Amino acid sequence: MADIAFLLLIFFLAVTTLDTDTGLMRQLPAIPDPNMPQDVNKINDRNILEVKVNKDNLLLVEGELTQFSQLREITHRFIVNAQNSPDMPEKELVSLPYFGDVEVTKAVISLQNDIGTKYGVYIAVQNELIAARNSLRESLAVETFGVPYDKLDEEKKGAVDDFYKVPISEAEPKRIGEN
């Protein structure tokens, strides 16, 4: 008996892979239907943070060359807009469950890349953007509910997500920067 069990054990030991996959979850936009009228709701320019990575893997934020290490900080400041400055995102009064009537930001992040951009850099940039948003959600969760974001139930998570929605959009690809 023990021998058979041992054999099986060794088999399973050999074939087991313990690696868990981790990754950044993203939702791709659906292909727009050509028959449907295009959404003409233009987003106000002040609400958009334009992040571009060119073919030399250089980072441009709002058209300015930026160090990668500053990106998280810049994004954070952009979303919060503590001074309500007129060239940073607007705020909108909405009522959310758990929060009541609150002002939430209308910020949107637009991420663009060239054909020649390295995938690793692209992911690193995305990671920074997501990290900035996540840290805001995290501190909001701790402030309001006294528990970290991960420990919240789905409903509360949804409310926190709505507070800092900040969609990260990927622009329709353009064939630029070839070679």
Add this chain to the structure above:
Amino acid sequence: MARFVKTGEKQVAAISTASLPDIVFITLFFFMAITTLRETDVLVTVRIPEATEGKILEKKSLASFIYIGEPLETFQTMYGTEPKIQLNDTFKEIVDIQDFIAQEREQLNEADKTKMLVVLKIDENTKMGVVTDVKQALRRASALKIMYANVNVDKITLHQ
């Protein structure tokens, strides 16, 4: 003075092995439960990029994998060194993605079809051109939930 008297040969009691099968069985069941069989052999070199915000893939059964990277050395004579797309066990082209997604979706049961997730395992040195093409193909196949596979680290070291 007291004396210790040796009273014959004293045997060391043998450890009972009666519980051995039980222990083995418990370990066996443990490994059986956690085992996921490796389904595909990866034919490309994939150095997955680093990130700090990665989430754990919870339902592996809902995931389909797309690998992109340089072919392994043994395939380089046939396929060259340019990044190739691997679906299941073979090298494929962008146009094949739609079929692949349809096939993978077919394997899921009705309730899970909307929850399908495509995991992109892409080498960090790949150019975005290929990645964008794949993303467009996925949009056309309406597989919109994707995950960029990464290695979770505390701090990213960027190789620019």
